[in-house]
Amino acid sequence: MAKHRIALIGLGMAVTPHAKSLLDLADRVEVAAAFSPSAARRKAFAEKFAFPLCDRLDTILADTSIDCVEILTPPNTHLDLVSQCAAAGKHILLEKPLEVSTERAAALVEAAETAGVTLGVMLQHRFRPAGLKLRAMLLGGEFGKLVGCSTVIRLWRPQSYYDVEGRGTKARDGGGVLITQGIHTLDLMLSLAGPVAEVTGYAATSSVHRMETEDMVVAAVRYANGALGTIDATTAAYPGFPERIEIIGEKATASLVGSDLTVAHHDGRVTEMKTEYGAGGTGADPMAFPHDWHRGAIADFLDAIDEKRAPMVSGAEALKVHRLIDALLEAGKTGGRVAVPHAPPSS
Numbered sequence: 001m002a003k004h005r006i007a008l009i010g011l012g013m014a015v016t017p018h019a020k021s022l023l024d025l026a027d028r029v030e031v032a033a034a035f036s037p038s039a040a041r042r043k044a045f046a047e048k049f050a051f052p053l054c055d056r057l058d059t060i061l062a063d064t065s066i067d068c069v070e071i072l073t074p075p076n077t078h079l080d081l082v083s084q085c086a087a088a089g090k091h092i093l094l095e096k097p098l099e100v101s102t103e104r105a106a107a108l109v110e111a112a113e114t115a116g117v118t119l120g121v122m123l124q125h126r127f128r129p130a131g132l133k134l135r136a137m138l139l140g141g142e143f144g145k146l147v148g149c150s151t152v153i154r155l156w157r158p159q160s161y162y163d164v165e166g167r168g169t170k171a172r173d174g175g176g177v178l179i180t181q182g183i184h185t186l187d188l189m190l191s192l193a194g195p196v197a198e199v200t201g202y203a204a205t206s207s208v209h210r211m212e213t214e215d216m217v218v219a220a221v222r223y224a225n226g227a228l229g230t231i232d233a234t235t236a237a238y239p240g241f242p243e244r245i246e247i248i249g250e251k252a253t254a255s256l257v258g259s260d261l262t263v264a265h266h267d268g269r270v271t272e273m274k275t276e277y278g279a280g281g282t283g284a285d286p287m288a289f290p291h292d293w294h295r296g297a298i299a300d301f302l303d304a305i306d307e308k309r310a311p312m313v314s315g316a317e318a319l320k321v322h323r324l325i326d327a328l329l330e331a332g333k334t335g336g337r338v339a340v341p342h343a344p345p346s347s
């Protein structure tokens with residue numbers, strides 16, 4: 001099968017695990033261009049990776065030999081860039097989140113669908129081996145009916161993180177802890193426990209940070225399958241702790257902590273999967289994690305193109321976690337119960 005030719009769009013903080021993964025996948029994909037409008041970013045990137053640099057987006061759009069792109073720019077640029085790349089016939093792997101609002105996110109997904117290109121979203125926690133194992137056990141009926149699922153995301157970001165222009169703002173990032181950090185674990189939670197039907201809770205900006213959007217959210221949730229649980233998300237928990245998803249079923253209870261899994265079965269068996277990774281990225285350095293999960297997501301994206309199927313995390317899949325985040329913030333604002341829509345209003 002012919003190699004894919006891919007272009008990187010955006011050479012900021014997020015690019016390193018993508019670039020490392022593409023080197024690992026060199027038998028399947030060739031990096032044809034690495035674009036940033038910033039000469040300083042291009043220079044810094046070139047010191048680490050020997051990929052061809054590009055200083056104009058139009059060069060990538062016009063190159064018909066480039067069949068796919070990775071978009072790694074700030075969230076508020078995604079709709080425009082996806083629209084341009086989709087119109088040029090490029091398949092797209094997009095760094096999370098989809099966009100700064102669910103309305104813009106839905107328009108982005110529609111643009112890719114209309115153009116007939118593959119759209120994948122980098123929510124790489126889905127590719128942690130322990131998460132994949134837990135999902136297989138759930139689908140295999142080893143838990144029976146689910147009765148509970150709770151998620152704890154207690155991370156740390158120093159004030160210097162939010163002092164970077166645009167960080168934690170609605171205009172650039174679309175929100176705070178939920179859409180920028182928690183989205184990974186919430187997406188994984190939904191893939192394991194199924195959709196959430198209703199939420200109620202609180203959202204606030206703690207005295208730990210000076211920022212526009214929320215750094216602390218606590219909610220009670222009811223899933224569509226009847227299970228109950230809680231969501232506890234913050235970036236104010238020094239020094240940062242592994243994210244935790246705990247699932248209670250009629251036949252077993254699971255604890256997924258970072259990238260480690262323990263399942264206690266009612267018949268006395270214990271299933272464990274431990275890794276050397278732990279969690280990573282939970283503290284002051286958001287990029288302190290291995291690139292293995294990015295590599296898995298990129299490989300799945302390439303497979304999806306070749307097999308003419310949707311990636312594991314498609315645009316439609318990513319919209320689910322955006323709608324949950326909207327409901328959590330609405331509940332935090334109103335103090336009431338908020339239903340989580342399971343499809344775009346237009347469908």
